[in-house]
Amino acid sequence: xxxxxxxxxxxxxxxxxxxxxxxxxxxxxxxxxxxxxxxxxxxxxxxxxxxxxxxxxxxxxxxxxxxxxxxxxxxxxxxxxxxxxxxxxxxxxxxxxxxxxxxxxxxxxxxxxxxxxxxxxxxxxxxxxxxxxxxxxxxxxxxxxxxxxxxxxxxxxxxxxxxxxxxxxxxxxxxxxxxxxxxxxxxxxxxxxxxxxxxxxxxxxxxxxxxxxxxxxxxxxxxxxxxxxxxxxxxxxxxxxxxxxxxxxxxxxxxxxxxxxxxxxxxxxxxxxxxxxxxxxxxxxxxxxxxxxxxxxxxxxxxxxxxxxxxxxxxxxxxxxxxxxxxxxxxxxxxxxxxxxxxxxxxxxxxxxxxxxxxxxxxxxxxxxxxxxxxxxxxxxxxxxxxxxxxxxxxxxxxxxx
Numbered sequence: 001x002x003x004x005x006x007x008x009x010x011x012x013x014x015x016x017x018x019x020x021x022x023x024x025x026x027x028x029x030x031x032x033x034x035x036x037x038x039x040x041x042x043x044x045x046x047x048x049x050x051x052x053x054x055x056x057x058x059x060x061x062x063x064x065x066x067x068x069x070x071x072x073x074x075x076x077x078x079x080x081x082x083x084x085x086x087x088x089x090x091x092x093x094x095x096x097x098x099x100x101x102x103x104x105x106x107x108x109x110x111x112x113x114x115x116x117x118x119x120x121x122x123x124x125x126x127x128x129x130x131x132x133x134x135x136x137x138x139x140x141x142x143x144x145x146x147x148x149x150x151x152x153x154x155x156x157x158x159x160x161x162x163x164x165x166x167x168x169x170x171x172x173x174x175x176x177x178x179x180x181x182x183x184x185x186x187x188x189x190x191x192x193x194x195x196x197x198x199x200x201x202x203x204x205x206x207x208x209x210x211x212x213x214x215x216x217x218x219x220x221x222x223x224x225x226x227x228x229x230x231x232x233x234x235x236x237x238x239x240x241x242x243x244x245x246x247x248x249x250x251x252x253x254x255x256x257x258x259x260x261x262x263x264x265x266x267x268x269x270x271x272x273x274x275x276x277x278x279x280x281x282x283x284x285x286x287x288x289x290x291x292x293x294x295x296x297x298x299x300x301x302x303x304x305x306x307x308x309x310x311x312x313x314x315x316x317x318x319x320x321x322x323x324x325x326x327x328x329x330x331x332x333x334x335x336x337x338x339x340x341x342x343x344x345x346x347x348x349x350x351x352x353x354x355x356x357x358x359x360x361x362x363x364x365x366x367x368x369x370x371x372x373x374x375x376x377x378x379x380x381x382x383x384x385x386x387x388x389x390x391x392x393x394x395x396x397x398x399x400x401x402x
Contacts, residue, residue, distance in 0.1 A: 041120035143229035166200035292319035
C-alpha cells in the first residue's frame, strides 16, 4: 500500500502480500530525497525551464536519473529499471522526454541552468548537515581540525566516439574528469561535491581546472565555510604547482592545503643527506605505526622562497611492496613520496595521500583514500645531534649539512 507525497510514493509495510515490489531498497533513496528537500529544491530551481502543462517535472527527471545511477545504472536508458517500479518511484519520464529536457537545459541559458541545479544541491546539503548536529561534517571544524576536500582526476573509457571522447595519456580513449570529494574522516566515507567534465586529452596538472573545481566545491558548502584555514584542499602532485598554491593562499582565500610534491631536482638531491635519526616512524590511518615506513620534514634543506610562505615539504620512505618497481629517484631500496603543506603541526588524518581518489571518482564511492603517512609519534622525541634542529611540530626537520 502507498500514498503519494511529492515526487515519490510513501510506501507502507503490511502483511497482506499485495503490492510487492522488487526494489524495496530504493525507498531509502527516495526517502532521502524527500528529507533533504532535494526534489523540491530542484523543482523550484528548474521552474523557468519547465514548459507549460508539462506532465513531468524537470526536477524529478534529474532525481530519477540520479536514482538510476545509485541502483546500478550506467547510462540514461537504464532509468527503465525505475520505470518498472511505479509503486516505489512514481511516474518516470520516457527516454524521449529525458532527451528533450537535456536539449533544453543545454541550449536555453545552460550556465544559469547549471547554477540553478548546483544551488539546489548546496541548499539540500546545508539542510542535511544542519539536521546532523554533532555528526555534521562542520562540527568542531577549525584551522586545527579542517574540513578536507579531496581533488583528483580519473580516466573513464568510452567504447564509441562520444562528444569530447579523446585519446588519453594512458593510451586509452575516453574522458578525463576532475572531481572533488568531501572527506568524512576515518570512520566515515565521503560525498562528491563537483565533477568537472573534461575531454580525454585534458592535462593532469592544469591550474585553471583545479582552481575552477575548488571554486565550485566551496560553493557547495554553507556560507561561512568557503575560505580560510578551516578548509583544507588535498590533492596529489597534479596540484603541486606554483599557480595553484599561489591561488589557494591568496588574500581572501587562505586555504589550508596538502598536495603531492614531485621527487626530482632539489628534493631528490637532499634525500641522501638526511641522517638516519632524521626519520621518524609513519602511522596508518588508525594511528598504529606502519611497518617499514618513515617520514622526515626536509623544509629546512630546500630553497622555497618562490613558493607560498609557510610551505613545508615532508617526505616518506617505505619498503616497496613485492613486485613494485622503484623509480630512478628512489634510493637505498625504498620508495619515496613527498607532500607540501602549510599546516604548522603534524596530524596524520589530514595528510593522507589522495592517490586513491581516482577509484572513488570512477565508482562514485567517495570512500576514504589511502592510509595516512606523515604523523606524530606519541612520545616526545629525543634531542637531535649537534647542527640539526627540530621543526615546530613533532616531525623531524634537519637543515642540511653545514
